[in-house]
Amino acid sequence: MTRQYLFATSPAECLALLAAHPGARLIAGGTDLVIDLKEEKRQVHTLVDITRIPELKIIHEENGRIILGAAVTHTRAAASKLIREKLPALAAAAAAVGSPQIRNAGTLGGNVVNAQPAADTAVALVALGAEATILGPEGERRVPVEELYAGVGRSKVDASREILTRFTVDLWGEGEGSAFTRLSPRRALSLPMLNVAARVQVVDGKCTRARVCVAPVAPWPFLCEEAAAVLIGQEPSAGVIARAAAAAREAARPRDSLLRGSSSYRKDMTTVLVTRALAEAFSLAAGGKSN
Amino acid sequence: MPDTVVGKSVSRVDAVAKVTGKAKYTGDFVMRDMLVGKILRSPYAHAIIKNIDVSRARALPGVAAVLTYKDVPRNRFPTAGHPHALDPKHRDKADRTILTDKVRFVGDAVAAVVATDELIAAEALKLIAVEYEVLEPLLTPEAAMAEGAPLIHDDCPGNILSSGGYEIGDVEAAFQEADYIFEDELETSIVQHCQLENHISIAYVDSDGRIVIITSTQIPHIIRRIVGQALGIPWGRVRVIKPCVGGGFGSKQDACLEPLAAAMTLAAGGRPVKLELSREECMIDTRTRHAIKYRIKTGVTKDGKLIGMHIRAIANTGAYASHGHSIAMAGGSKFRVLYPMRALKYEPYTVYTNLPVAGAMRGYGSPQITFAVESHLDNIARKLNLDPVEFRLKNLVQAGYIDPLNGNAVRSCGIHECIARGKGLIKWDEKKARYKGQTGSKRRGLGMACFSYGSGTYPVGQEIAGARIVLNQDGSVQLQIGATEIGQGSDTVLAQMAAATLGLPVDMVHVISTQDTDIAPFDTGAYASRQTYISGMAVAKAATEVKEKILDFVRGMTDIPAHALDIEDQNIVYKHSGEVVMPLAEVALQSYYDPVFARPITSDTSNNARINAFSFGVSFAEVEVDLKTGKIEVVEIYNVHDSGKIINPQLAAGQVHGGVSMGLGYALSEQMLFDEETGKPLNNNLLDYKLPTIMDVPDIGVDFVETFEPTHPFGCKSLGEPPTIPVAPAIRNAVFDATGVAFARLPLTPQLVFARLKAAGLVQEGGDGCV
Structure with a gap:
């Protein structure tokens, strides 16, 4: 049972509190952790709250990069003018999470560290090529988000001794676009049957960079390099998108779930959602408006 | 007046x-020295309790009582909220005891703890050791009816709770005369009421030694009788108080908690005991809506007149009888007045299985049979190349009709006008013409469905x-x-x-x-x-x-x-x-x-009141089907009702809004899922059970055709349950119109719809064929 609830005011203090209370664990929005505690899936005697650390809540642009504090809530990510304009895939993913109450509490960092394969904002962050900054007793490291996963529900960020402080997304500049699509059985309070985020850049009529993330088709957000490989060097067209979507379908390994959908349905839907995400991302890259 | x-x-x-x-609900009654009750639930769908050791739980400080089947009266009692029948042959099936020595579904109550607080009660549950002899779980009516299947209740051969039907006229003779015969198989799913307030009861013994139960119920007077029966005490020794109730939809037309709550206070020396279910418990151990499979055979003449129908129904009633036998019959009788025909045969089987108990839920058997019959009628209309509305108009009831079996008369009848209004509201003819020959990946369609229903029983x-x-x-x-x-x-x-x-x-x-x-x-x-x-x-x-x-x-x-x-x-x-x-x-x-x-x-x-009145109504729906994903969007929906004189238009519209929302969930997303091997519930929570949210419900159009029902001083008829009845078949028929695929089961989830669309060749391999 949880007996102590502590507030850290800086990342350094957070590490100190964790070190001083072995077995303690970080808590941000708590939208997943509190459920686990209630259901006794985890036993934590001390929680260290990081939502009052100012630098964990920043959203800004500097030197061609977007910096997002790990404790930025889904609500803020979804509403931020900067994010909606520069990283529309992330804004759309954040808007798709749970319900207003959950979005008000849940954070981007939590969505990644909780390590669920189809966490909406994690899927977007992977497609965007976000890097996570992690501060621990040994110092600071920067790791691409897709490399933070050790398995379903298992993160390489150790929330009992480290803190994920921020995400950094490099802006690609001219001709970039990103989009997020999702299939779910209802419009709110619903885990996705499938979600896809895509980011592309088109220079001189050719796709120069592409990242496509599909979930849940693997134990973690699946960065589909096969789909990206089809796109790079090509002129964006319905045919190219269809080939990339077919490559994603081929690479996807969704599980059969009575609750979330069959493997074969989700494989078929991989084609549809990748097609839709890429079509929108290319449209934005060409100067279109996000829908 | x-x-x-x-x-x-x-x-x-x-x-x-x-x-x-x-407003004071049951949970708002706080009493001195109040204890908390909790239930230990079976992890197995079908098992005999070989041994149960509660000594460690009893020894836990703060535990006031631990109950097993050995500690409570073993009187068998019925739980359905019906008036007591003086004729023993007409009584509800008495197949329950307060606690059981044989568990019949995952979640069945094995033991109960009464303690000073919830944490101690939860801790005590963990200290109860139960040894089970696990039996084969029977999760479908087919498995339960199979030869050699184990009996869920020893006194019920074949696991068939009831099978009484009826025949009006001679259905085989009618089929002989018919120009066409049509057959369909259709089925519905198990869904849950999801009323806002979970089940809760507080019981105590008053200063005169009587048992008082404050409870969230639809049927306080009936609960008094059932608790009396369960405890084997004179009914007057029980007093039931019903404060504000946060919804029931039928799940509280049943004795789910009260007999156990009474036993708990008796075991705790009469101290007040609060027994409150969590949502997760509520979804498995109260009541559900029966899943029913239908086989329908219908004879039609060349000019589109229905002359004979044979309906076979198999209802999955779960582990205990509750209202099961009565629901199959009610469904089979209330719909039949809508299209009077020369011959009608109804053959229902209500079958025990090792799943949660099915009971009363808004519409009481009518949503199921209306889905089946109204879908079947659209299948027939398409084959006869008739407009579904025109087909129904050829067969609809008129005022003056008398039900040949129960003698109930149609004295006020606004169904024709309901249909006319609904057609106008949705612009039926105009849109039907506009949507002909669609080719894109998103297809629109229109559908409608009618219902008839009683006012009382x-x-x-x-x-x-x-x-x-x-x-x-x-x-x-x-x-x-x-x-x-x-x-x-x-x-x-x-x-x-x-x-x-x-x-x-x-x-x-x-x-x-x-x-x-x-x-x-x-x-x-x-x-x-x-x-x-x-x-x-x-x-x-x-x-x-x-x-x-x-x-x-x-x-x-x-x-x-x-x-x-x-x-x-x-x-x-x-x-x-x-x-x-x-x-x-x-x-x-x-x-x-x-x-x-x-x-x-x-x-x-x-x-x-030795009388009844038929209410009528219709749902008209327009849908858009995404052929690439199988997703259905309800674009417009209108319910038009003949409930006689409307006493309070705003409250009446509210009933329709709620009923249509319930029907939308039934049509598109709601179903209780169970592990196919073990019968363990997979989604007994509101995250995984897809009740529609407000974001999923389109604007709902409501209209009333106000007839005056002469048997009532104010001319009114029923309205509480009816709005939910025609919604699912109207949506199903709209999807049929949009795609030409005759869907036969609920809910129409994207995955199910996509699979059928794919099989029908409407989606090219990979799902991106249509642009």
Whole structure:
């Protein structure tokens, strides 16, 4: 049972509190952790709250990069003018999470560290090529988000001794676009049957960079390099998108779930959602408006 | 009767109490020394308890009592909320004991703990050691009916709870004469009520040694009887109090908690015990809606007349009888008046399985059979190349029809007008033409479905209702009724009826909303869409009696004959001229304090309504189907109802909004899922069970065709359950119209729809064929 609830005011203090209370664990929005505690899936005697650390809540642009504090809530990510304009895939993913109450509490960092394969904002962050900054007793490291996963529900960020402080997304500049699509059985309070985020850049009529993330088709957000490989060097067209979507379908390994959908349905839907995400991302890259 | 009250959208009598949080629900009763009860549930779908050791739980400090089947009376009792039948042959199946030595579904109650708080109770549950002999779980009616299948209840061979049907005319002869024969198989899923307030009861023993149960129920008087039966004590030793209730939809037309709550307080020396289910518990161990499989064979003539229909139904009733036998029959009888035909044969089988208990849920068997029949009719219409509306119009009932089996008559019948209005609202003809020959990946379609329904249960069930009215000194009245407000608004419409009869504004009618079986008049409760119709008759009768007594008292005061008088706007008036004789308040005061003639005016009335009235209605839906994903969007939906005279239009529209939302979930997303091997529930929570959110519900169009039902003093008929009945088939028929694929089961989830579209060649491999 949880007996102590502590507030850290800086990342350094957070590490100190964790070190001083072995077995303690970080808590941000708590939208997943509190459920686990209630259901006794985890036993934590001390929680260290990081939502009052100012630098964990920043959203800004500097030197061609977007910096997002790990404790930025889904609500803020979804509403931020900067994010909606520069990283529309992330804004759309954040808007798709749970319900207003959950979005008000849940954070981007939590969505990644909780390590669920189809966490909406994690899927977007992977497609965007976000890097996570992690501060621990040994110092600071920067790791691409897709490399933070050790398995379903298992993160390489150790929330009992480290803190994920921020995400950094490099802006690609001219001709970039990103989009997020999702299939779910209802419009709110619903885990996705499938979600896809895509980011592309088109220079001189050719796709120069592409990242496509599909979930849940693997134990973690699946960065589909096969789909990206089809796109790079090509002129964006319905045919190219269809080939990339077919490559994603081929690479996807969704599980059969009575609750979330069959493997074969989700494989078929991989084609549809990748097609839709890429079509929108290319449209934005060409100067279109996000829908 | 001059009407300034009935037919008006007066505010709910409990609106202020509810929005300010002053309304008291069961959970708001906090008592000194109150204990908490919790239930240990079976992890197996079918097993015999070989041994159960509670010694460690009993030894835990803070534990007041631990109960197993050995510690409670072993009387077998029924749980269905029906009036008690004097004829033992017509009684509900008594297949429950308070706790069981044989578990029949995952979640069945094995043992119970009473402790000083929830944490200790939860801890104590973990200390109970149970040894099970696991039996083969029977999760489908087919498995349960298979030869050699183990018996879920020893006294029920073949695991068939009931199989009685009927035949009107000679169905085989009708098929001989038919020009066409059509056959379909259709099925529905198991869904849950998801009422806002979970089941909760508080029980204690009062100073006279009687058991008092405060409980969230639709049927307080019936609960008294069932608790008496379960404990084997005289029914008068039980007192049941029903405070505000946060919805039931049928799941509280059943004794789910009360017998155990009573046993808990008895085991704890009479201290108050609160037994409250979590949502997760509520979804497995209260009641569900029956999944029913239908095989329908229909004979039709060349000119589109239905002449014979044979319906076979297999209902999955789960582990205990509850209302199971009665639901299959009710469904089979209420729909049949809609399309009278020469021959109709109905063959239902209600089958026990090792799944949660199916029972009453809004519509009581009608949503299932209406889905099946109305889908089947659209399949036929398409094959005959008839417009679905035209096909129905050829076969619809007319006023004057009498049901040949139960003698109930159609005296008011607005279904034709409902259809005409619905067609107009959705622009049926115009859109039907516009959507012909669509080619894109998103296809629009229109669908409709009709229903008929009863008002109450007569003649199958007794329809007794009670009302009591007391005239106060100031000319206001107390209205006490036996039937129960559970959120549907019955207190308000009944107050309107009393007010209209007595010439009062509604705020001069003080409704006593709490039913306490010690003092409330007898009424069987809130179910079968019976309150406005059945309880309304009792209220009108009581109010008329009070009015007669008032006018008679005025005669004593003035010598004006009572028949020349009336009450209007709180005044006694001359009936012919409207001239005021005296204020009602003056009469009221005199009735209390006249030194010689004082005789406070009251009425305590019961009404045994040996009558029924059919309500009708229709849903029209427009959908857009995404062929690439199988997702269905309901673009427009209209429900048009003939519920007779509408007493309170705003409350009535609210009923329709709620019912349509429930129907949308039934059509598109809701179903309880179980592990196919073990019967473990997979989604007994509101995240994984896809009840529609407000984001998923489109604007709902509501209209009423106000006929006047002559059997009711105010001309009304049922409305509580009906709105949910036609929604799923209307949506299914719209999807059929959009895609040409005849879907045969609910819910129409994207995955199911996509698979069928793919099989029909509407989606090219990989799902990106259509652009």
